[in-house]
Amino acid sequence: MSLLKGIQYNFKGFLMGVKTPKLLILGFLRFFIVFFLAIALSGLILFFHTALMNAVWKMPESGFLLYLWNIVSWLMTGLLALLSSLLAYFIAQLLFCLFIMDYMSRKVENMITGKEIYPENTSFTALFIYLVKQEIPRTLIPVFITVFVLLIGLLTPFGSVIAVVSSIVAVTFLAWDNTDLVPARRMYSFKQRFQIFLKNIMFNIGFGLLFLIPFFNILFLSFAPVGATLFYIENIDKTDK
Numbered sequence: 001m002s003l004l005k006g007i008q009y010n011f012k013g014f015l016m017g018v019k020t021p022k023l024l025i026l027g028f029l030r031f032f033i034v035f036f037l038a039i040a041l042s043g044l045i046l047f048f049h050t051a052l053m054n055a056v057w058k059m060p061e062s063g064f065l066l067y068l069w070n071i072v073s074w075l076m077t078g079l080l081a082l083l084s085s086l087l088a089y090f091i092a093q094l095l096f097c098l099f100i101m102d103y104m105s106r107k108v109e110n111m112i113t114g115k116e117i118y119p120e121n122t123s124f125t126a127l128f129i130y131l132v133k134q135e136i137p138r139t140l141i142p143v144f145i146t147v148f149v150l151l152i153g154l155l156t157p158f159g160s161v162i163a164v165v166s167s168i169v170a171v172t173f174l175a176w177d178n179t180d181l182v183p184a185r186r187m188y189s190f191k192q193r194f195q196i197f198l199k200n201i202m203f204n205i206g207f208g209l210l211f212l213i214p215f216f217n218i219l220f221l222s223f224a225p226v227g228a229t230l231f232y233i234e235n236i237d238k239t240d241k
Helices: 002-019 021-047 049-056 064-113 124-155 159-179 181-185 190-199 201-212 216-222 224-240
Strands: none
Touching (some): 002 201, 021 216, 064 181, 159 190, 181 190, 190 201, 201 216, 201 224
16 A cells, blocks of 8 residues: 555656646756756767777777777766766756755645744754755665666676666665655654655655656656655654644
8 A cells, every 4th residue: 555655646746746836847947957967967978988988998990809899888888878877866966956856845845734844943054054964875875775786687697687676776765865855854863764764665665666667757756856745744744743
């Protein structure tokens, strides 16, 4: 049931986001920032891929080695493009999208409850620094775990199974990046927030499954803070009370 609830809240948040003008603008702003930054960094990699490859292995003049060089060259370019996309996501999250996501979450909390709950006597600067600090492990840890699982898949005969597992791990942590917005704004400790994540792990898996749908995944991800905030307010807050 928690798995299905995760899917339901992702859809619910998406529909609310596209129907609410302010949330619609914020969602598409986040989408375009990540998209264009990823395209820009990947484009640089593709533009300089021959020079990068020659720095590692100088292009042979002809024969089988030239054919092999071209294969290795494009494999290396694909890997670098993937890494540049991950870097673009991290930079976009840290410099721009974190604050867009938090603002979307605040808007939803105000719409549902009529107020925002956050620690009293906390300055904007202190909250700003805290949000940036907590975003670093919340973004980096999932990336490292996903890459680690993928490497295991490459080194074992269970690559196809592990590829599926790594995808589920990745989208589950992407879901947590959104479901963690409210407790992070309330300045709960990392331990408390991770315990909430583990307690609702099946919900996070269900919430993240829609991020696996090609093309539509970016749209669902752009409006994910809406559904994640709705879930927290309508379930965890009510349970705590």
